[in-house]
Amino acid sequence: MTFPPKTATIPDSQPLVPATVAAQIEALALTPGRPLLIADADEVLFYFMRGLERFLDSRDLYFDWRSYALYGNIRHRRDGSAMAAEDLHPLLQSFFAEATELLEPVEGAAAALAHLAGKTQIVVLSNVPLTSKDARARALVRHGMDFPLIANSGPKGPAVAALLERVQARAAFIDDIPHNHTSVAKLAPVMHRLHFIADPRLAALLGRAPDCHHRVDTWDEIRDHVAALLIED
Template sequence: MPGILTDSVRSQIDEIELDSSRPLVICDADEVLFEFVRSLEHYLDTRDHYLDLQSFAITGNIKHKETKVPFPASGMKDLLADFFATSTRDMSPVPGAAEALAALARHAQIIILTNMPEEHREDRLAALERHNMSYPVVANDGAKGAAAAALSERTGDPVFFLDDLPPNISSVRRGVPHATIIHFIGDIRLAKLLGPAPDCDHRIDDWVEAQRVIEETIARARG
């Protein structure tokens, strides 16, 4: 589902200056711009747990270091909230992301559309700034299609969307049917656990290649 546009997301989008004639790159943050899984592993290490990447999932794969007992699904919401509260500012960037976005910003507007608690938006902005990725951030909750549609209505074509999670990709496919969608998974171990999302146009896990495809698509659109 493309989802619904919440008041919070609408007002965040309203605050962004958008150019109706420029192409748009909508980019996820966790596991596309930031090393989410590695950061989560550091966090878990300090709390006697570890991530046993048996499948493309966090829930069920977090285990106690000694007992190997899986962390309960019922506690995941609180655990992730605490992780974002303590770790958002210190997450390390995916290699090549800042350089690729800087190059793409010459041809397109870059917007970061991230699913995270809005109270940590300032931390995310600080981490992005520290790693030379100061672009507008929209803190979203759930399906991303409605937010992507609202952004694309106010910009030019082509529109690009990058994300690691197939449900987000399906949502944007419905919300912005003409978008060029890149399924991108920054962590090599995670990337091996999942094939291309059914609704993506390209599966690319490397920023040099993603930049090339986006630049070629923009050049083709310009004729």
């Protein structure tokens, strides 16, 4: 395993963080020099696809499981046709509004984060709509993951770079989506990047993210990997 340095800096010139995201980051109480773990929520802390399938079924829709993408795989039960692209965003907004607080937690996530929290600071960086941030925060508390939450918008590199700039410390990032790893690799290259997809059906559709450092399959593995990376000398 290759470790980043104990302290880390990021390039001086970074794309601007969206104003709503920057305000959330500014409000965080972060400790400079303390190791930082940044974790996604959907398919990392919560089972997104399980909840989405229930939501789709209630609307006479289903997920086709042909690929990792949502577009093209959400189909009408009546005739098997794919949902129109222009209808996908409103559907997902309705899903987050109705189901965010109801998603099942991923096994082992709360216990692993509790283990790591003693010697790291943990931030949940989720692309949940800002309007559903409070629902996600309540779900985190309910399931034993009461950590600061940022409702991000767009690729995660800008927000991760801003967080890393705040702490200037050894850090790790966990996400299921490859383009988020790419974004972080470009803007915060010293960040150690773990690729994790909780739902095994979804994980089987996608290989290792090209810009991650390591692909992991369980939270027990994440706990041990992050502990070795951020805590143990």
